[in-house]
Amino acid sequence: MIRFENVTKIFSRGTIPAVSNLNIEIPEGTICCMVGPSGCGKTTSMKMVNRLHSITEGKIYIDEVDNSTIDPISLRLDIGYVIQEIGLFPHMTIADNVATVLVEKKWPKQEIGKRVDELLELMGLEPKIYRQRRPSHLSGGQRQRVGVARAMAANPPIMLMDEPFGAVDHIARVRLQNEFLTLQEKISKTIIFVTHDIDEAIKMGDMIAVMREGKLVQYSTPEDLLSTPADEFVANLVGGNRSIKRLHLIRVSEILNRKVATVNMSDTLEAAKKHVIENAFNVVYVVSDTGVLNGFIGKVELKQEGEFVKDVYRSYPEIISDEATLSDALSVMLSNGESYVPVVDDFEHPLGAVSLEDVFKAVRQDD
Amino acid sequence: MTDSGVNINSAVISAEESVSPTRRFFIGIQKSGPVLVPLLSLAAMIVLIIYMVNNPGGAIEARILNYGNVLRMFREHITLVLVGSGAAILTSVPLGILITRPAMRRYTPLIDNPVNVAQTVPGLAILALFLTIFGLGFRTAIFALWLYSLLPILRNTSSGIQGIEPGIIEAARGMGMRPWRILIRIELPLALPIIMAGIKTATVVLVGSAALSTFIGAGGLGELIVTGIDLMRPTLIYTGAILSALLAILLDNLLGSLERYLRER
Structure with missing residues (x-):
């Protein structure tokens, strides 16, 4: 469980807060989508969870533990982190990329190899073919999968995902989204999923946090967001064709x-x-x-x-x-x-x- | 999805099969380049020295062009270059890494600017300047050469590291890598080609600058060239110039091999 308690982030003194007075509770095993226009503070909020950004005021609790009391390195090793495909290390093989956290955690070599193969298989990438490839020899969709596999390597209970499927075309994105939802049913991670795409948020999120100018505008289930938007901003974000968007919520x-x-x-x-x-x-x-x-x-x-x-x-x-x-x-x-x-x-x-x-x-x- | 990767592979193989014999010849040369070029330049140097010692072309030339003399000058030249650039690498690479640390970024101009200034002073002037402080000889020459090759290595180290996609560093940080692990596993390997380019540039330039050391009595192949100019004996000038040019090619290629070795490790 992740809980934001009156979290405020001010980057430099005297400027408008990037995030102000944020209160959210993300239950265990659910996906919380943070959505809003660029500069709304969604990524900043996410990065405060693994302390890539410091918190100016307030507290973030992870399983009831104040995250500012945990050493940032061990905190991050226990939180999966996925960013757009640029985050793969271009000079390392796919296997080395996926093994990053395991190497940092000093796992024995043999177990690392076994776990990497397991993860590649889970993501639908045949280990024999892809283990020794470099990221540049993969398609966009495959790179995103490697990114997800890398984040899940040490089986962290929490994952932070920053536009994880942002850099691929629409067809590949839909496929990745569906695969990831199926995967989530099995692994039940607590996930913060940042996106600017409201359709993606409606599809992926168990809960959706709509943000604007550093403030939380609405925090509700996708169904409530569609049926009762909190204000005009949310209604505009969701768009006019709300009944069509509802189609995103139901699976075949x-x-x-x-x-x-x-x-x-x-x-x-x-x-x-x-x-x-x-x-x-x-x-x-x-x-x-x-x-x-x-x-x-x-x-x-x-x-x-x-x-x-x-x-x-x-x-x-x-x-x-x-x-x-x-x-x-x-x-x-x-x-x-x-x-x-x-x-x-x-x-x-x-x-x-x-x-x-x-x-x-x-x-x-x-x- | 899994298919696309396999296709790429087979495309590469078929592309290799379809090249013409002439192209294949040049590809062969490219592939054997790391061994071929250093060997060729080494052989050329040996042949040149043997030939010149045996056919000096005159009594004055003959007095200078003997094995003892030429090999001494050659040795002195190599020592000047290796010690000078070695010292420069040992200072510039750590310094370049230091000024790219987030905490040190604001001090970058303090290091950058003096090094820039050092580069604008002509090599000969640096020698003359430090002659008054350190006196004649090898030590002064080394100091001048060190100062002279700081910039390319420092500049390439810092810009090589700064040029890395910020997302890559952020991903590494977000996954819990410690700063020094990020440096060793991510930053240095990714900046390696650019750092090595700086080292190669500095070393090749240094082979030329080291010829000036003869003016302060530090020897080197410059001695051949300067003597040739003084006595108006072109044979001496050519011998010195060609030998240092071949030395530059040799060192450049050896450094290239070192880079490949480091990259594959």
Whole structure:
């Protein structure tokens, strides 16, 4: 648990406080998103937790211990710290980067190696391939993963994340966000997550702290933030299309209940036809021998010449994973031009489908 | 995502396979450069000395160009350069590190400016100036050469460290690295190429400046050159000039190898 108690930060005497009289309590195992325009004091607040910035007035308690009484080095070694991808050490290999805190904590060499492999695997980076690479040989998304792996190395109970997914494109960011939320379900860290993107905050945060000019404007759950913004500033920040933003809050896995039958590539069209007619969207999924979703057959495809499924099937331009949000699902539906979207698991095995109707229903239930 | 990394790798391999034989020849030279160039310049120096001693081209030249004389001057020259730049490295690198510490930043001009001034004084003038204090000989020459090579090393050390992306240092601090660990594990390795560039510049310049030491009786290859000028014997001038040029190339390459060794460690 992290508790800010009347925390004020003044950088130089006589200037306006960067943070003034901040009171927040972040419960164990939750993500608190700090959001606001640049210069609002969100990063400063975060950096006072691991004492990269000193506190001018007030106290920050970590598990009821005043953090100014803890030696800053050992305090920081026990708090994971992720900043934008520039924070990776370019002259070290990925393994050495991830091992940084472990080396500082003087872990035995063998255990470090084992832990590094474990972390790389957890982040979906094959250790054999990536251990000896340099950060410059990784894509933006991979670097962010290494950054997260590095912060989690010593399994700290608390993590501070400063725009951790800021430097990647939208698609990679959505993926990283989903992966991280799935991970958080397993590891349950107490996290301060700084971002300027309100959509990201709504999606990632269990609680959201909206800040402006060093002051806390609103501290509430994403749902409350959307339904009852504290003032005009928050309402403007959240934006006009609040019901669309609510789609960020619901994950596909929560509403997924439609099954779609599957056929193999080598099946006959006759077998596929039966499924197509029975299905609500008039489709049947086509899967490979390993069960990976390859495409579909609908009414149009049935009319084409051919005897087997593999002759006529079409592939989907885009599919989504069950970790995605309804907002992702909706945007894929729009780009596919279909009123449903296929949902797959991590191995691209089909799980079912979400329809436009399901999305409507979910938002209505939420009201 | 994992695929993209593999693709990069295979792209590199195929690029290497598709180069023409001539390009491959030059790549070969580049790769063997660390060994080839120092060996070649060393061989050239030996050949030059042997040739000149055996074909001095005149009685006056012959009296100066014997093995004992040339090797002494050569040895003196190397000693001047190595001791001078060695002393400069030992002062400038720690000083450069010191002025980049956060607590010391405001004193930077106090060190920076005198060193700048030292660089603006011509080498010969420095020699003359300290001649009056330390007298003739090796010690004065070393002192002047040391003073003269402070700036490039100091400047490169401090700007090499200051040029590191602040986010990298901040990440290191945020993860709980102690300041001296950040210096050793992050700052120095990242600034190494720039620090080494300063050391290389200083050393190469020093090979030239050391030739001036002969004016205060510290010997070196400058003796050959100055004697050549006085007696109007171009053979002597060329021998001295070419030998110091080859020495500069040799040292530059050896330092380059040292840098590679340090970087891979």
